[in-house]
Amino acid sequence: xxxxxxxxxxxxxxxxxRGAMERHLDPHSTTGIYDEPKPWEAKAWxxxxxxxGVAGLLVPEDRGGVGAGPREAAVVLEEIGRAVxxxxxxxxxxIATQVLLELGESEHIAALAAGEATxxxxxxxxxxxxxxxxxxxxxxxxxxxGAMGADLLLIPVAEAGGVQLHLxxxxxxxxxxxxxxxxxxxxxxxxxxSGEVLATGDDAHRAVEAGLQAxxxxxxxxxxxxxRSCLETTVDYVKNRIQFARPIGSFQAIKHxxxxxxxxxxxxGAAARYAAAxxxxxDADKAVAISVAQTYCSDVAVHAAEEAVQLHGGNxxxxxxxxxxxxxxxxxxxxxxxxxxxxxxxxxxxVNITT
Amino acid sequence: MSDPKTMxxxxxxxxxxxxxxxxxxxxxxxxARFDAGLAWVHFPEGHGGLGLxxxxxxxVANWLAEAGAPEPDRSRNGIGLGMVAPTxxxxxxxxxxxxxxxxxxxxxxxxxxxxxxxxxxxxxxAVATKAVLSGDTWTVDGQKVWTSGAHHAKRxxxxxRTDIExxxxxxxxxxxxxxxxxxxxxxxxRQITGEAEFNEVFLNGVKIPDxxxxxxxxxxWKVATTTLNNERVAIGSGADREAGHIGVLAExxxxxxxxxxxxxxxxxxxxxxxxxxxxxTGERLRQQLEVGQPGPEGSxxxxxxxxxxxxxxxxxxxxxxxxxxxxxxxxxxxxxSTDFLGRDVGFRYLRxxxxxxxxxxxxxxxxxxxxxxxxxPAEQRLDKGIPFKDVPR
Numbered sequence: 001x002x003x004x005x006x007x008x009x010x011x012x013x014x015x016x017x018r019g020a021m022e023r024h025l026d027p028h029s030t031t032g033i034y035d036e037p038k039p040w041e042a043k044a045w046x047x048x049x050x051x052x053g054v055a056g057l058l059v060p061e062d063r064g065g066v067g068a069g070p071r072e073a074a075v076v077l078e079e080i081g082r083a084v085x086x087x088x089x090x091x092x093x094x095i096a097t098q099v100l101l102e103l104g105e106s107e108h109i110a111a112l113a114a115g116e117a118t119x120x121x122x123x124x125x126x127x128x129x130x131x132x133x134x135x136x137x138x139x140x141x142x143x144x145x146g147a148m149g150a151d152l153l154l155i156p157v158a159e160a161g162g163v164q165l166h167l168x169x170x171x172x173x174x175x176x177x178x179x180x181x182x183x184x185x186x187x188x189x190x191x192x193x194s195g196e197v198l199a200t201g202d203d204a205h206r207a208v209e210a211g212l213q214a215x216x217x218x219x220x221x222x223x224x225x226x227x228r229s230c231l232e233t234t235v236d237y238v239k240n241r242i243q244f245a246r247p248i249g250s251f252q253a254i255k256h257x258x259x260x261x262x263x264x265x266x267x268x269g270a271a272a273r274y275a276a277a278x279x280x281x282x283d284a285d286k287a288v289a290i291s292v293a294q295t296y297c298s299d300v301a302v303h304a305a306e307e308a309v310q311l312h313g314g315n316x317x318x319x320x321x322x323x324x325x326x327x328x329x330x331x332x333x334x335x336x337x338x339x340x341x342x343x344x345x346x347x348x349x350x351v352n353i354t355t
Numbered sequence: 356m357s358d359p360k361t362m363x364x365x366x367x368x369x370x371x372x373x374x375x376x377x378x379x380x381x382x383x384x385x386x387a388r389f390d391a392g393l394a395w396v397h398f399p400e401g402h403g404g405l406g407l408x409x410x411x412x413x414x415v416a417n418w419l420a421e422a423g424a425p426e427p428d429r430s431r432n433g434i435g436l437g438m439v440a441p442t443x444x445x446x447x448x449x450x451x452x453x454x455x456x457x458x459x460x461x462x463x464x465x466x467x468x469x470x471x472x473x474x475x476x477x478x479x480x481a482v483a484t485k486a487v488l489s490g491d492t493w494t495v496d497g498q499k500v501w502t503s504g505a506h507h508a509k510r511x512x513x514x515x516r517t518d519i520e521x522x523x524x525x526x527x528x529x530x531x532x533x534x535x536x537x538x539x540x541x542x543x544x545r546q547i548t549g550e551a552e553f554n555e556v557f558l559n560g561v562k563i564p565d566x567x568x569x570x571x572x573x574x575x576w577k578v579a580t581t582t583l584n585n586e587r588v589a590i591g592s593g594a595d596r597e598a599g600h601i602g603v604l605a606e607x608x609x610x611x612x613x614x615x616x617x618x619x620x621x622x623x624x625x626x627x628x629x630x631x632x633x634x635x636t637g638e639r640l641r642q643q644l645e646v647g648q649p650g651p652e653g654s655x656x657x658x659x660x661x662x663x664x665x666x667x668x669x670x671x672x673x674x675x676x677x678x679x680x681x682x683x684x685x686x687x688x689x690x691x692s693t694d695f696l697g698r699d700v701g702f703r704y705l706r707x708x709x710x711x712x713x714x715x716x717x718x719x720x721x722x723x724x725x726x727x728x729x730x731x732p733a734e735q736r737l738d739k740g741i742p743f744k745d746v747p748r
Contacts, residue, residue: 001638005639247731252722255722255725259721259728260721262725263656266636266655269639271631271632292631296628341621344624344628353623355616355617
C-alpha cells in the first residue's frame with residue numbers, strides 16, 4: 001500500500017507553515033472578520049505565497065511552480081485547518097490551480113503559483129466530483145467559495161455540446177458577498193459572464209472534475225488539521241480547568257469523550273493521508289479514498305468542534321473564545337464539496353454495494 | 356556479510372530445501388524454522404531469531420507463505436505467541452528462554468493466561484491468589500476466571516499475591532505454571548454463545564519452582580504490564596479491505612438483493628467506511644512500526660474494533676429477520692480455537708460482545724488513552740499507598 005507517513009521535508013514544511021500562521025494570525029483579529037468582512041487575511045496569505053511559496057506546490061517547475069504535489073499541499077492544509085486561517089489556499093492554490101493544470105494552461109497558472117493572482121472555480125460550494133452542473137442562464141451562481149477578492153474566475157458554462165470553460169476577470173462581472181455561516185471562507189454570488197474560452201466539451205468537463213476531486217481529497221486534510229487542533233485545545237483546557245477542587249479532565253465523563261475523540265481524530269488523519277496519497281499517485285483507488293475521507297473527516301471535524309464547545313463549558317459559548325471559529329468552519333466544510341451523505345451515496349457503487 | 360535480505364532469502368531457501376512443507380509435519384517444519392532463526396528474526400540467535408530489525412519478519416513470512424509453508428496457529432496459541440514469547444524474551448531468564456520458546460513457537464505447548472479473578476477483573480492489581488515461598492518452591496492457592504483455552508493449555512502465565520503488607524501494585528509476582536500440576540482444576544465456564552471458550556481455574560497447593568518466576572519477587576505488575584501491552588499490539592493491523600465482519604455483511608448484501616433498502620444502505624455504508632478508516636489507521640501503524648516509530652494508537656484502535664464488530668453483527672441480524680430469528684447451535688462445546696467470523700450471524704453477534712471486555716474493557720481502554728496518550732490527570736483512587744490487606748474489597 002501507498003506510504004501513509006510524513007517525510008522529513010513535509011515535517012519541515014509543516015513547521016514553516018505553522019510558524020507563519022502563528023506569526024500572522026491571532027484568533028481575535030480572525031473573529032473580527034465576522035464584523036468587518038474581508039476576503040482573506042492579507043499578511044497570512046502573503047506569507048504563504050511570497051515567503052514560503054506554497055501556492056505553487058501542485059504546479060510543475062517548468063510552469064512556474066515548485067513541483068511538489070498533493071501530499072505536500074495536504075500538509076499545508078492541515079496547518080490552515082489548525083489555525084482556521086482565512087486564506088484562499090484550497091479554492092485558488094488547489095481547486096482552480098488543478099483545473100488549469102489539467103488544461104495545460106501556463107500563463108495564468110504561473111501567476112497563481114507565484115501568488116501574484118488568485119482564482120476561483122465558479123460553482124456552488126456544495127458541488128462534488130461526478131455531480132455538478134455547468135452554469136445555465138444569467139442568474140448569479142451561489143454560494144461560491146474563494147470568489148470574493150479573486151482576480152480570475154473559472155466559469156463552466158452550459159452550451160449545446162456540454163461544457164464551455166470561461167476565464168473571466170473579476171472586474172468584468174459582479175461578485176457580491178454573502179453573509180456566510182463561516183466568514184473565514186466567505187461566500188459570494190457571482191453573475192455569469194463570458195470571457196476567454198479555455199476549453200470546451202470533454203476537456204472542459206475533465207478539468208472541472210479534476211479540480212473538484214483535488215479539492216475534495218485535500219479538504220479532508222484541512223478538516224483533519226482543524227479536528228486535531230480542537231482536540232488539543234480541549235485537552236489542554238480540561239487539564240487546567242478546576243471544578244470540585246480537581247481538574248475536570250480527571251473525571252471519566254470527560255476523559256472517555258476525549259479518548260473517543262482521539263480515536264476519531266487519529267483515524268481521520270489516516271483517511272485524509274490516504275486520500276492525498278492516492279491523489280498524488282493517481283491511484284486506481286482514488287475515488288474510493290476521496291469519498292471515504294470526505295465522509296469521515298467532515299463528520300469528525302464537526303464532532304471535534306462540537307466537543308470543544310461543550311467541554312469548554314460556558315466559555316465555549318462566548319464570542320471571546322475562538323472555539324466558535326472552529327465550529328463554524330467545520331460545519332460549513334461538512335457541506336463543502338459534497339455532504340457526507342452524498343459521498344456515502346457515491347461510494348457504494350465504487351465498491352459494488354448498491355441499493 | 357551481504358545485506359540481511361539476501362542472507363534471509365538464502366536461509367529461507369535452505370530451510371525449504373531441507374524441510375519440504377508438503378511432506379514434513381507442521382510441528383517439524385516450525386521447529387526447523389525456529390532453529391534456523393526464522394521464527395522471529397528480531398529475537399537473538401538461539402531463540403528463534405537472528406538479532407535483525409523487526410521489519411524483516413514480513414519478508415520471511417511472505418516468502419514462506421509463497422512456498423505454502425505452515426505458520427504457527429495464532430487462533431490456538433495467540434496468548435503464547437503474542438504475549439508470553441515477547442515477555443519471556445524481554446524479562447525471562449536464559450533457562451526460561453531455552454526451555455519454553457521453541458515448543459511455544461511450534462505450538463506443541465499451548466499457553467493460557469491466569470490473570471483475572473472473580474474479584475480482580477479490570478482492577479487486575481487486586482489479585483488475591485496467594486503464592487508462598489518455602490525453600491525454592493512456591494505454593495499457590497486461589498481461583499482464576501475467564502481463562503480462555505485453559506482446557507487445552509500445557510502451560511500458563513500467572514500473576515499471584517506474594518506480599519499483603521505492601522501496597523497492591525508492589526506485592527505481586529509473575530510465574531510460569533505447568534497446567535498439568537495435580538493442584539490445578541479446570542472447569543468450563545459456559546458463555547452467552549452457548550459454548551465455553553473460557554474456564555474457571557482453581558489452584559489448590561499448586562507447586563512452582565522458583566526458577567519459573569519471571570522478574571523479581573514483587574515486580575509482577577511491571578511484568579504483567581509488558582504482557583498486556585503486547586496483547587493490545589497483537590490485535591490486528593495491516594488487514595485487507597473488507598476483512599472482518601463488514602466483509603461478511605457486504606458479501607451477503609451483494610448476494611441477496613432482497614435484504615437491501617435505502618435506509619439500510621446508509622447504515623451499511625456508514626460501517627463500511629468506519630471499518631475502512633480503521634483499516635487505514637492500522638496500516639499506518641504498521642508502517643510506523645516498520646520504521647521504528649510505534650504510535651500510541653494501538654489501544655485506541657481496539658475500541659474501534661469492538662464498536663464496529665458489535666454494530667455490524669447487530670445490523671447483520673436485523674437485515675435478514677427470518678434468518679436472524681434462528682441460531683446455528685446452542686450445544687455446549689469447548690472449542691480449540693477462537694474464530695470471531697466462523698459461525699452464523701447470531702453467534703457472531705453474541706461473541707462480539709466479548710470484544711469490548713477481553714484484553715481490557717473499552718472503559719478501561721478509554722482511561723488508558725486519556726491518561727497515557729492525552730496526558731489527562733489520573734482518577735482519584737482509594738487504594739493508593741496503603742497495604743493490600745487494608746484495601747477495601
